[in-house]
Amino acid sequence: MKRFYRDVTVEQVGQGFAVRLDNRPIKTAAGQLQIVPGHALADTLAAEWADQGEELDLSLFRFRDLADYAIDIVRTERSTTLAKLLAFAETDTLCYRADPDEALYRRQQEVWEPLLTAFEAREGIKMERVSGIMHRAQSDETLKTLHARLDALDEFTLAGLHTVTSLAASLCVGLSALEADAAAGALWAIANLEDVWQAELWGQDAEAEARMAKRRLEFGNGFDFMRLVSKL
Numbered sequence: 001m002k003r004f005y006r007d008v009t010v011e012q013v014g015q016g017f018a019v020r021l022d023n024r025p026i027k028t029a030a031g032q033l034q035i036v037p038g039h040a041l042a043d044t045l046a047a048e049w050a051d052q053g054e055e056l057d058l059s060l061f062r063f064r065d066l067a068d069y070a071i072d073i074v075r076t077e078r079s080t081t082l083a084k085l086l087a088f089a090e091t092d093t094l095c096y097r098a099d100p101d102e103a104l105y106r107r108q109q110e111v112w113e114p115l116l117t118a119f120e121a122r123e124g125i126k127m128e129r130v131s132g133i134m135h136r137a138q139s140d141e142t143l144k145t146l147h148a149r150l151d152a153l154d155e156f157t158l159a160g161l162h163t164v165t166s167l168a169a170s171l172c173v174g175l176s177a178l179e180a181d182a183a184a185g186a187l188w189a190i191a192n193l194e195d196v197w198q199a200e201l202w203g204q205d206a207e208a209e210a211r212m213a214k215r216r217l218e219f220g221n222g223f224d225f226m227r228l229v230s231k232l
Contacts, residue, residue, distance in 0.1 A: 001056045008050040010042045017042035021049060029065075030072040037156060040231035041067070066225045070159035081158055082150050088171040089127075089146050090138055093191065095172075097131045104197055105131070111193050119172045122179075123149060127172070146171065156229040163222030167191070167215055177223050178230075184223040188216055 005021035016035040019026050019042060026034045036042050041063070048061050074081045094112045098104040120127055125142040153161065157178070165174030168191035177187055189196070195212065198204075204212075 003052055003054050003056060005049070008046050010039070010046050019046045019049060028068040028071050030068070032071055034067055034071065036067055036070075037154065037229060038231055041156070041225075041228040044228055062221045063225050063228070066159050066163065066221065067156070069162075070156040074155040074158050074162075078155065078158075081162060082147060085150055085158070085162060085165055085171060085174070086143060086147055088165050088169065088174070089143065091135070091169070092127065092172050093169040093194075095127055095129050095136075096133065097129060099131050104194070107197060108193065111190055115176060115190055116172055119176055123175070149175070154229070157226055160222045160226035160229065164219055164226070167219045167222070178226060182223075184220050187223070188219050191219075 005024075007022050009020045009023070010017055011020060013033070013035050016037050017039055018033065018035045028034050034045075036045065045063055045067060048064060052060065094116045097108045097112075116127060116129075123145060125145050126139065127142065128136045128138055130136040150158070150161075161174050161178070164177050164187075165171050168174060168187070170191055173187050173191045176182055177184070192212070199208075
């Protein structure tokens with residue numbers, strides 16, 4: 001698609017901000033006005049449009065779809081979004097370990113346990129751990145506490161959180177990404193410990209590496225999106 005606009009600006013709309021193309025407002029995929037919280041996110045969205053060449057390159061829109069998802073899906077289906085996020089606590093990757101006599105278990109204890117322990121202390125919860133693949137339910141108290149934690153977040157943070165959490169298969173990793181000292185690369189490495197372990201043992205083919213690179217990029221986009229949302 002050829003570039004169909006010349007000027008890109010940002011204007012305040014109520015308590016939010018909106019990008020305009022030749023003074024025309026942008027709409028979401030569902031046809032709603034794309035109004036976002038905070039100047040930082042709006043300026044970044046504007047830069048995505050301004051930096052396009054004569055032909056639009058959709059891969060350069062890192063945050064546009066996440067903003068649309070927050071407005072079109074999370075805002076209108078909030079309870080469903082919370083339920084999806086909470087489901088990752090029930091099957092959190094960091095809680096499912098290898099058998100204690102395996103070398104992988106020792107690596108999981110070394111890499112996963114510090115993050116999970118810090119997560120428990122920060123959220124005031126206790127997560128059940130299990131060796132093997134048999135499901136072990138988290139306590140009702142833990143799930144209730146985590147639900148309240150998620151429900152306190154705005155729809156834009158939830159949109160980024162859903163991306164990060166689903167790619168990590170871990171609500172622990174997702175909520176840890178909200179911490180001020182969090183680093184996307186470190187969290188991605190923690191979430192993908194088992195894939196890295198398998199690659200160390202057996203090697204990794206080019207196709208698997210390409211898939212992993214794509215997922216890592218999407219994880220980083222979700223992480224950065226939450227950072228931008230927090231800069232009101």
